[in-house]
Amino acid sequence: MSARSITARRLRTLAATTVVAAVAGAVFVPATAGAAEQAGTAPLKMTLGAPSPAGPLERGGATESMTLTVTNSSDHAEDFAAWLKGSAKGPSPLLIDSVVLGVTALDAPATKSMVGQQDGQWQGLFYPASGDASSSFSVPAKATFTWKVTVGLGAHYPTNDGDFTLTAAGLRNNVATDPASGTAVFRTRPEIEPGKLNTSLTWDGVVARPGQRAGLVLTTTATGPGEFPAQVNRTVYVDGATPSGTLRNRLILEAEVGGKIVTMNQTDGGVWELPPLPKGFGAASGPQNLKLYFSLSLNTSIDKEISFPLRAAYSMGDSYEFNGAAVRMKAGPENRGTSTPAPSGTSTKAPSGSGSAEPTASASASASTTAPTAATGGSTGGGTGTTLTTAVGGGSLAHTGASSTGLYSALAGVLVALGGAAAWIGARRRRAARV
Incomplete structure (x- = not known):
């Protein structure tokens, strides 16, 4: 498939x-x-x-x-x-x-x-x-x-x-x-x-621009006994009408996998498949921190900064989303005269269906594991990150x-x-x- x-x-x-x-x-x-x-x-x-x-x-x-x-x-x-x-x-x-x-x-x-x-x-x-x-x-x-x-x-x-x-x-x-x-x-x-599956998505506050990466950390932690009986799939998507369909296709998502920066395959406009958590994931696996990088492709036409929500959806087998985490972040036009150093590691293009890789990166931003309210926080940038955390369990x-x-x-x-x-x-x- x-x-x-x-x-x-x-x-x-x-x-x-x-x-x-x-x-x-x-x-x-x-x-x-x-x-x-x-x-x-x-x-x-x-x-x-x-x-x-x-x-x-x-x-x-x-x-x-x-x-x-x-x-x-x-x-x-x-x-x-x-x-x-x-x-x-x-x-x-x-x-x-x-x-x-x-x-x-x-x-x-x-x-x-x-x-x-x-x-x-x-x-x-x-x-x-x-x-x-x-x-x-x-x-x-x-x-x-x-x-x-x-x-x-x-x-x-x-x-x-x-x-x-x-x-x-x-x-x-x-x-x-x-x-x-x-x-x-x-x-x-x-x-x-039973325990819970705690998830959080944290943005570092940097505005994603053409040639400038914004950083995020997706953290997943299981508590309680037992393990998941199949791999847990993770999908990141733009959760809203903004940015437009044209701009969605200009977004680039990369992930730090095995010490390398890998470009995630965009399966649809504003939708990316991340490396899944392997079968047998549980409390003994410890926190799984996946470092993500968002940027815009070069020569992207955007005249002002925009704010939009991102969501990480968790699914397993034939299930739809049973858990997830969300955050609001910003994208904007090229910031001429300044540049942001690329993260360490070699950037490579992930082959189609490369979601089988297991994430091994460590987090560079803190991620809470407390249960949230329904509201999603937003940041105005300037280095102040935002997080929405979800804890699901207990049936x-x-x-x-x-x-x-x-x-x-x-x-x-x-x-x-x-x-x-x-x-x-x-x-x-x-x-x-x-x-």
């Missing part, structure tokens, strides 16, 4: 337009948050029973089962489609093989199920065996359907994650959902207190969640067949990526 394709997948735009990501044969359709559950008024009521046998789950070990029931209280048949969202308490997103799922009909039409993963969230879907993943069940008037849902931890469930939470929700707004009756929490063994993401129940809201009355796969409504308040 090309670097451009990888970047496009990680930086989907959350907007009114439909964005589709094909994963494991399914089509996942993120929707805008806010389609509220019709608790108390919806004709269908769904309940998820207690797991049995009760007890903690082990990676690659025995499974537990529970009964999922849907009852139609209306005087006419109702279409029913549901999804099962899984989340882990800890800093690592779940991959498709992190959790084992099975759904078997007890008092319902023959059923098939499938597993997908999107935005760092594990997701399951079940549907009539006579149809495909876009099909829904028809629940007769005053009738009840039941299924057995079986869950277990895959052998590669992240060792830095703890408890696993499974939440059942309807894909249509005709299903009443209640956190008390639609959520099951599975404790994991060995029991751990809760700052940008995740749609309703007061903690569920991702679902689009009302939508099941769209796309290529014979599910129109899987994963409604969440994902950050608006660069347009």
Whole structure:
């Protein structure tokens, strides 16, 4: 897969337009948050029973089962489609093989199920065996359907994650959902207190100009036990409408890798892939400080200084951003009569897809690891740097969640067949990526 394709997948735009990501044969359709559950008024009521046998789950070990029931209280048949969202308490997103799922009909039409993963969230879907993943069940008037849902931890469930939470929700707004009756929490063994992934991006206050580098430091630190089960990808992008598309393409990003200054490959205007953190990254790896340099290509036409936000986005596997750090910096026209010495090291052009290199540079600017507020600080230059730091862990993401129940809201009355796969409504308040 090309670097451009990888970047496009990680930086989907959350907007009114439909964005589709094909994963494991399914089509996942993120929707805008806010389609509220019709608790108390919806004709269908769904309940998820207690797991049995009760007890903690082990990676690659025995499974537990529970009964999922849907009852139609209306005087006419109702279409029913549901999804099962899984989340882990800890800093690592779940991959498709992190959790084992099975759904078997007890008092319902023959059923098939499938597993997908999107935005760092594990997701399951079940549907009539006579149809495909876009099909829904028809629940007769005053009738009840039941299924057995079986869950277990895959052998590669992240060792830095703890408890696993499974939440059942309807894909249509005709299903009443209640956190008390639609959520099951599975404790994991060995029991751990998960840590966090702390990230910060610090600017040295120097204005990036043609032939003049501005310095930044991207710092990543893990706390707590365990390790990330796959490499953690890092993407830097201009997070806003300014600078213009023309100027974005004139920005140059370099990184200090292995003692050398390497030009990062720009996969799109204002988007660069950085060397990833390797599989097995954890607290024992210590702080990972990557020195970055921003400048403008020579002969860039810019008549005044501009301020713009940069963001470093962290993703893993097929997940979108699950962590990140941001900072505001400045770019400006050539400062004639002055020059800034180039950093030590040899500047080389990184080959396409060179993100496999492991960063080894040390930081030249301090980086805090305290959790931030939502605001992003800005600097006016003059040598005063700025930093926005993010600490994510404990099973809760700052940008995740749609309703007061903690569920991702679902689009009302939508099941769209796309290529014979599910129109899987994963409604969440994902950050608006660069347009």
